[in-house]
Amino acid sequence: MLTHKKTNVEELAENLGNQTPVGRSLWRDAMHRFSRNKAAMAGLVVMLLIVLFAAIGPFVAAWHYSDIDWGLMGNAASAGQPSIENGHYFGVDDLGRDLFARTVQGSQISLLVGTIGALIAVVIGTLYGATAGYFGGRIDSIMMRTVDILMSIPYMLFLILLLVMFGRSILLIFIGIGAISWLEMARIVRGQTLSIKNKEYIEAAVASGVRPFKIVLRHVVPNLLGVVIVYATLLVPQMILTESFISFLGLGVQEPQTSWGALINDGAGTMRYGTLWQLMFPLGFFIATLLSFFFVGDGLRDALDPKDR
Amino acid sequence: MTEHTQADHPNTIATDDSRKKLLSVRDLKVYFDIFPKGAMPWTKPRKLKAVNGVSFDLYEGETLGVVGESGCGKSTLARAVIRMLPVEGGEVVWLGQDLAPLKDKAMRNHRKDIQMIFQDPLASLNPRMTIGQIIAEPLQTHYPELGKAEVKERVAEMMKTVGLLPNQINRYPHEFSGGQCQRIGIARALVLKPKMIICDEPVSALDVSIQAQVINLLMSLQKKMGLSLIFIAHDLSVVKHISTRIMVLYLGNVMEVADSADIYRQPRHPYTQALISAVPIPDPKIERNKEVILIEGDLPSPINPPSGCVFRTRCPKADAKCAEHKPELVYAQGTHQVACHYHD
Numbered sequence: 001m002l003t004h005k006k007t008n009v010e011e012l013a014e015n016l017g018n019q020t021p022v023g024r025s026l027w028r029d030a031m032h033r034f035s036r037n038k039a040a041m042a043g044l045v046v047m048l049l050i051v052l053f054a055a056i057g058p059f060v061a062a063w064h065y066s067d068i069d070w071g072l073m074g075n076a077a078s079a080g081q082p083s084i085e086n087g088h089y090f091g092v093d094d095l096g097r098d099l100f101a102r103t104v105q106g107s108q109i110s111l112l113v114g115t116i117g118a119l120i121a122v123v124i125g126t127l128y129g130a131t132a133g134y135f136g137g138r139i140d141s142i143m144m145r146t147v148d149i150l151m152s153i154p155y156m157l158f159l160i161l162l163l164v165m166f167g168r169s170i171l172l173i174f175i176g177i178g179a180i181s182w183l184e185m186a187r188i189v190r191g192q193t194l195s196i197k198n199k200e201y202i203e204a205a206v207a208s209g210v211r212p213f214k215i216v217l218r219h220v221v222p223n224l225l226g227v228v229i230v231y232a233t234l235l236v237p238q239m240i241l242t243e244s245f246i247s248f249l250g251l252g253v254q255e256p257q258t259s260w261g262a263l264i265n266d267g268a269g270t271m272r273y274g275t276l277w278q279l280m281f282p283l284g285f286f287i288a289t290l291l292s293f294f295f296v297g298d299g300l301r302d303a304l305d306p307k308d309r
Numbered sequence: 310m311t312e313h314t315q316a317d318h319p320n321t322i323a324t325d326d327s328r329k330k331l332l333s334v335r336d337l338k339v340y341f342d343i344f345p346k347g348a349m350p351w352t353k354p355r356k357l358k359a360v361n362g363v364s365f366d367l368y369e370g371e372t373l374g375v376v377g378e379s380g381c382g383k384s385t386l387a388r389a390v391i392r393m394l395p396v397e398g399g400e401v402v403w404l405g406q407d408l409a410p411l412k413d414k415a416m417r418n419h420r421k422d423i424q425m426i427f428q429d430p431l432a433s434l435n436p437r438m439t440i441g442q443i444i445a446e447p448l449q450t451h452y453p454e455l456g457k458a459e460v461k462e463r464v465a466e467m468m469k470t471v472g473l474l475p476n477q478i479n480r481y482p483h484e485f486s487g488g489q490c491q492r493i494g495i496a497r498a499l500v501l502k503p504k505m506i507i508c509d510e511p512v513s514a515l516d517v518s519i520q521a522q523v524i525n526l527l528m529s530l531q532k533k534m535g536l537s538l539i540f541i542a543h544d545l546s547v548v549k550h551i552s553t554r555i556m557v558l559y560l561g562n563v564m565e566v567a568d569s570a571d572i573y574r575q576p577r578h579p580y581t582q583a584l585i586s587a588v589p590i591p592d593p594k595i596e597r598n599k600e601v602i603l604i605e606g607d608l609p610s611p612i613n614p615p616s617g618c619v620f621r622t623r624c625p626k627a628d629a630k631c632a633e634h635k636p637e638l639v640y641a642q643g644t645h646q647v648a649c650h651y652h653d
Contacts, residue, residue, distance in 0.1 A: 201434055214450075
């Protein structure tokens with residue numbers, strides 16, 4: 001018995017000596033903490049379901065989002081309520097178009113606007129802020145004063161003017177929202193960079209002769225990513241809200257395409273005729289998305305917070 | 310050691326051809342701009358003289374210990390030597406070339422010969438990188454032509470040299486103890502096979518048993534690779550153990566430079582005498598009867614240093630001459646240099 005055990009231990013020791021264990025990175029630790037946060041996981045599930053809805057919705061829908069069900073046109077209030085039989089799962093809108101297909105289409109646009117806006121903010125804002133913060137001095141002053149000036153322009157006015165001048169198009173909304181969203185990100189990242197810049201591992205990299213831009217990319221940015229990811233998840237709903245507001249004003253996406261904001265606008269307009277489903281379905285998706293993003297963002301912040309470690 | 314042969318010629322610069330001079334610092338000055346509270350953008354800043362005219366030499370294969378109390382400019386001196394801080398004036402001659410006026414880009418080529426080890430072992434390692442990546446970074450920076458396999462091999466070899474298991478290559482810094490982290494820091498500094506390493510209080514963040522391990526590792530590596538060290542510390546017994554020569558700093562000025570044994574046996578500057586008398590001796594009988602020289606008062610502000618000798622405000626021997634004339638660093642005996650009008 002004893003000798004048997006001994007050989008086992010020896011074997012174990014030998015194996016331990018040979019294998020190269022993979023270390024637990026801080027990301028893995030954070031993921032582990034995140035997966036134990038119930039609210040955040042629920043948010044993540046809802047988020048994935050909504051993305052799934054936007055992705056496979058067109059294949060499920062019985063109608064195309066621009067097709068008009070002529071039989072229901074004009075009597076949406078009396079005959080257009082949600083029903084499984086005629087294929088209008090969410091009912092029809094005021095013109096007799098299938099609301100399910102339109103909600104799917106609106107989800108696609110809104111999620112796209114949100115993620116692309118946040119993505120532009122992350123890429124430009126992070127690089128801009130990290131550069132300004134790391135190099136400091138006059139470069140920092142010039143770069144951050146530029147941000148201040150851009151920020152002082154009322155962005156809604158800017159967006160509206162842009163859309164009025166160049167015509168309504170989804171591309172312009174991407175450009176407009178992207179151009180605005182990175183400003184605040186740049187500020188946050190710069191502040192964070194200033195604290196990272198004085199860490200000893202940056203000093204060690206400088207001492208061993210690493211080039212400044214490599215230091216920014218290899219040492220500063222990876223250590224910023226926690227903050228950036230959290231802020232980006234909170235930025236997505238903000239972008240969706242902005243787009244919704246633009247669409248609500250009637251300046252957003254062009255018919256027959258739609259977005260959550262445009263759908264809510266339509267639904268709110270016809271609310272008093274008793275077609276409540278026209279408001280409630282897009283509104284439900286809108287609120288569920290925002291809440292799920294907020295919960296995921298909160299969960300990420302808790303998981304990535306270095307003070308928790 | 311041949312230093313004592315020059316005992317008869319005080320005040321002459323000791324030249325010794327048997328040892329190669331690596332680094333020669335002359336009259337190095339590092340000033341920081343201090344803006345008073347509520348300063349206007351155009352007001353002239355006040356100068357904080359962190360290092361004020363320090364000169365020393367470093368020979369091949371030796372260890373120069375730098376001691377002094379907190380805020381005396383030890384770390385600033387080290388960082389100015391490797392140009393991590395802007396130099397206000399003076400020369401830093403490295404192998405015959407003055408580094409002080411070099412542009413950052415030109416300086417980068419010299420960095421592979423001069424490396425640094427830091428005080429806080431964990432903070433000096435990027436938490437998002439594996440230790441393999443950390444140790445490989447200097448290699449990839451200076452030898453981008455090296456293949457992946459060769460880099461990995463060299464990293465593994467270096468890890469073995471500093472006493473780390475090569476199979477820990479994929480682990481992250483937070484998975485190691487302080488002593489192990491410092492070994493990683495040493496491996497990163499040594500992987501380029503530099504000529505000189507600046508150790509900025511490399512053991513003050515470690516506990517005593519680990520301190521001994523790290524110090525002994527440094528000494529054996531020094532012997533093996535022929536390194537020169539500048540060793541900064543405030544623990545005099547640690548410095549005594551590792552150093553060939555010791556330089557005592559006070560308020561950005563050199564007080565005394567001498568061989569390690571020499572300075573402990575016969576400190577000549579009143580400040581050094583006080584410092585050495587304060588080192589506890591691990592023998593209660595001697596310790597009880599030992600005479601400790603106490604220095605009164607605090608370190609004066611480096612923004613507004615005392616006139617003449619900077620130590621005069623706390624010196625038991627100070628008189629009017631000390632307030633008027635700043636003592637030069639002179640050869641008292643052999644290679645023993647001291648900056649005091651009334652040295653022993």
